Amino acid sequence: MEKGDSIHQDRALGCVVGGAVGDALGYPVEFKKWAEIERRFGPRGITRYSLSPSGKALISDDTQMALFTGAGILLGMTRAYLRGIMGRLDTYCRYTYLDWLHTQEWKSRKSDCRIDSWLMDVPELYSQRSPGITCLTALKDLEAEKDVVNDSCGCGGVMRTAPIAILSYLHRYKDGDLEGCDMVAAEAARITHKHPLGFLPSAVLNDIIMQIMSGEADEGDRLFYIVEKAAERLPAIYSGEDGKTYGELWPEKVSQLQEILKKAEDLANTDLPDHEAIEKIGGGWTGHEALAIAVYSALKHKESFEDAIVSAVNHSGDSDSTGAVCGNIIGTLLGRKAIPEYFTKDLELLSVIEEMGTDLFTGCIISERMPFDTVEKVRWYNKYCKHKWEPMQTV
Numbered sequence: 014m015e016k017g018d019s020i021h022q023d024r025a026l027g028c029v030v031g032g033a034v035g036d037a038l039g040y041p042v043e044f045k046k047w048a049e050i051e052r053r054f055g056p057r058g059i060t061r062y063s064l065s066p067s068g069k070a071l072i073s074d075d076t077q078m079a080l081f082t083g084a085g086i087l088l089g090m091t092r093a094y095l096r097g098i099m100g101r102l103d104t105y106c107r108y109t110y111l112d113w114l115h116t117q118e119w120k121s122r123k124s125d126c127r128i129d130s131w132l133m134d135v136p137e138l139y140s141q142r143s144p145g146i147t148c149l150t151a152l153k154d155l156e157a158e159k160d161v162v163n164d165s166c167g168c169g170g171v172m173r174t175a176p177i178a179i180l181s182y183l184h185r186y187k188d189g190d191l192e193g194c195d196m197v198a199a200e201a202a203r204i205t206h207k208h209p210l211g212f213l214p215s216a217v218l219n220d221i222i223m224q225i226m227s228g229e230a231d232e233g234d235r236l237f238y239i240v241e242k243a244a245e246r247l248p249a250i251y252s253g254e255d256g257k258t259y260g261e262l263w264p265e266k267v268s269q270l271q272e273i274l275k276k277a278e279d280l281a282n283t284d285l286p287d288h289e290a291i292e293k294i295g296g297g298w299t300g301h302e303a304l305a306i307a308v309y310s311a312l313k314h315k316e317s318f319e320d321a322i323v324s325a326v327n328h329s330g331d332s333d334s335t336g337a338v339c340g341n342i343i344g345t346l347l348g349r350k351a352i353p354e355y356f357t358k359d360l361e362l363l364s365v366i367e368e369m370g371t372d373l374f375t376g377c378i379i380s381e382r383m384p385f386d387t388v389e390k391v392r393w394y395n396k397y398c399k400h401k402w403e404p405m406q407t408v
Contacts, residue, residue: 022374023348024226025179029370030363031318031344032079032175034356035336037070038062039326043143046329047288058288058327060319062359069361073142075337076366078113078173080138082201083369084130085109086180087377091397094377101253102177102186103201105129107155110204114152117144131395131402137362143333145169151205166210168303170202172334174215175341177201178222179373192250195219195243200253206300209266213259214304216250217243217270218338221308225345236315236346237278240308244271270301277305281312287324296330303331307338311346318343318351364404372396 041063042050050058062070085106093099108129115126115133122133132138147165154161177198180186187193198219202212220243230236248260248267259267273294280290287310294309295302307325314320325339326332344352349370357363378393385391395401 020348021183021226022371023350024345025183025374026349026367026370027344027347027352028175028179028222028341029079029083029344029366029373030349030352030357030360031322031340031342032337033072033076033340033360033363033366034344034352035322035325035338035340036075036172036333037072037360038322038356039332039334039336040071040073040142042326043073043332043334045332047292047327048329050327051288057323060323061355064359065361068359070359071142072361073333073337074144074148074169075172075334076362077116077138077142078110078148078169079176079337080132080366080369081109081113081130082106082173083176083180083373084112084132085201086177087372088129088397090180090184091377091379091393094380095398096381101197101200102180103197103204103253106201107204110148110152111156113138114149114156117141117149128400131397131400132365133400134402135362135365147211148205155204161205161207163206164208165206166208166299166301167206168211168214168297168300168331168334168338170206170212171214171218171300171304172337174198174201175218175222175338176369176373177215178219179226179345179370180376181219182223182226183374184376189223191220191223192246194223195246196250196253199250202300203254209259209263210270210299210301212300213247213263213266213270214300216259217247217274218304218307218341220246221342222345225342230346236312237281240274240278240312244274247271270304273301273305274308277309278312281309287313288328291324291328291330291335297328297335298331303334303338306330306335307342310335310339311342315343315346318347319353319356368405 089105181194195216199216202215224239297303310325321343326336
């Protein structure tokens with residue numbers, strides 16, 4: 014894979030923008046029952062944005078945290094390029110997730126506190142968009158240097174970890190070893206969510222996206238094959254924290270995740286209306302249900318970005334999270350160019366989201382041995398070393 018490959022760039026941007034689109038479409042109907050959604054928006058449910066008074070399609074905490082995931086892993090990559098050494102990729106997310114926590118507590122960036130991401134210079138991120146209680150509580154404990162203890166299997170882990178797959182595939186993290194990269198994605202979710210069904214879905218999502226990035230899904234029903242291979246690989250992944258395979262540690266939970274993914278595949282081969290099929294999977298409030306709903310919608314509508322995310326958000330459950338994860342998958346599969354303009358022109362923070370996607374695609378462009386002799390290199394240094402950002406100038 015060449016870094017200049019336009020197909021991979023299109024897929025990387027499709028992943029991050031697609032996730033944000035699914036999130037923003039589903040956010041206004043999160044917590045609403047299907048009957049209420051149908052009554053308000055019609056027989057297909059919500060198909061276009063419900064705009065805020067400012068005229069924007071607002072992103073939720075899902076996209077916020079996905080951006081901070083991207084900032085964390087790029088912080089780690091930059092450290093490796095400048096110092097020749099780095100910790101495991103997910104460990105840097107601990108720092109940037111604390112930055113996200115502060116955006117939920119502060120009104121603007123503070124000058125006397127530790128900052129680890131340039132996103133702290135984006136004013137719109139200082140907004141509470143239904144943040145998950147598990148994430149908030151866990152990160153407050155982490156900031157206080159307490160052990161994070163919970164048994165949460167909520168979807169707040171899987172909805173934020175897709176950027177890890179993009180960076181891992183494009184830049185050969187762990188030499189591209191799928192099991193090793195899947196573990197890193199799971200551990201990033203495990204920072205806050207300690208129940209296996211709260212973090213194992215991130216391993217499967219990572220596997221699916223990396224396989225799609227490789228071109229595995231480009232023909233026929235290969236997406237079904239990709240999902241099956243990701244689920245089959247799950248038991249053999251070694252846990253970075255526990256030193257045993259997932260299959261040895263949590264056999265029942267691994268089987269439960271595999272079974273719900275198989276159910277999603279089977280339902281995608283039926284003629285059931287989407288909201289009825291999704292109801293048979295669940296509400297998407299847990300990690301495994303959210304992933305399964307996203308997989309169902311992507312499989313059922315693998316040729317249409319719009320149909321996939323419309324399917325994923327129109328149900329009685331966690332619509333923004335299922336929309337975000339489906340958007341990650343279908344956006345990677347079909348690419349940024351397949352996302353209709355009516356889903357991007359009013360999307361909040363589109364330029365920031367695309368800037369993150371571009372950074373994930375290019376990877377670190379500076380090193381300890383090269384001069385910072387271009388505008389792009391100086392901008393990278395400011396963002397990932399000084400944690401300073403300004404909007405890019407448009408001509």
